[in-house]
Amino acid sequence: MINELTSSRLLTPIYTIIGIIIGALLTFITSWFLKKRETKLKISSQLIKKRINAHEKILTLAKTMRATLSIDKINTENVYITYPIIFQTKESFQNWRSSFFLTTNEYSHWLGLKVTRELYFIQDYIVNLDKRLEKVPSENYLQIGIILRNDFLSMASNVEKEVISYFESGWKNLKIEKNNKWHKFPKKVSLKRLEETNLYKRHLEIHKYLNKEEKSIPRDEIKQITELYNIAPNGLKVDMVTLREVPNIDNSGVKYELTYKDCEDYGDKMKFGHCELVGGRIMFDKIDKNAQILGIDYKAIKLLVNWIEENIEDIDYLNETIEYE
Secondary structure (H helix, E strand, C coil), X not given: CHHHHXXXXXXXXXXXXXXXXXXXXXXXXXXHHHHHHHHHHHHHHHHHHHHHHHHHHHHHHHHHHHXXXXXXXXXXXXXXXXXEHHHCCHHHHHHHHHHHHHHHHHHHXXXXXXXXXXXXXXXXXXXXXXXXXXXXXXXXXXXXXXHHHHHHHHHHHHHHHHHHHHHHCHHHCCCCCCCCHHHCCCHHHHHHHHHCCHHXXXXXXXXXXXXXXXXXXXXXXXXXXXXXXXXXXXXXXXXXXXXXXXXXXXXXXXXXXXXXXXXXXXXCXXXXXXXXXXXXXXXXXXXXXXXXXXXXXXXXXXXXXXXXXXXXXXXXXXXXXXXXX
């Protein structure tokens, strides 16, 4: 009995010590866990701030690409012709170019993959553009900007789209993505996208401004308004077609607005389409706004006119036959 009491007295302080040790250990573990979590939240907060700030910088950069100015002329769609403000002079483009590369290099490691790929595509575009602009006079940059306007609006829109997508959900991913080879679009994708730009499709128009004096739009060597007509036996102008020079919808050159009038003394002028000297196609106006614009080569029109001349019925001959009968 005495031994049991003695053992009980000895075990009580041991249990107490064990409890204290376990309690202290649990307190330490809990404190350590909370501290670690607090540290992680602080780091995460700083990472999120840096990544959001980086994407905001890129969003601002995209806005500089889409800022445009008007040249106070309208195109065939009655829309004012504009150009990216960064193409106002050679110096303004080079300043923007330097800013673009500095900003993207500074913040690229904080950006999402999709945003990074769009930026590297723009860099590839600029590298290809630089090769063409090496010897372009400053006064010709504006006209080149008119041709390339849609390219810069499209690239800016793609960047903005991916940045907004990041703000919606991408910020939750705190993992910093490594800049390996896959930070760019696949080569085939990049080449295909480049081939769809005006930088490639309109290279002939751009070539006009390389190392040459600025050309005006409309061009000076062709009359802005031209009249084509036949002379009737009574001396009146008939079969009257008027061609009026207007900038084309791509703002890279000109087209000619076509109007028709039966005779100079009667009838109203009727606009029926446009023609261009690049390729020589006649584009007939749409009667229905949802209809497809029809383009016919001028050689085909010549064949049609020749066929009509060969096969048209002689109205005078028919009238004489009727009277005779």
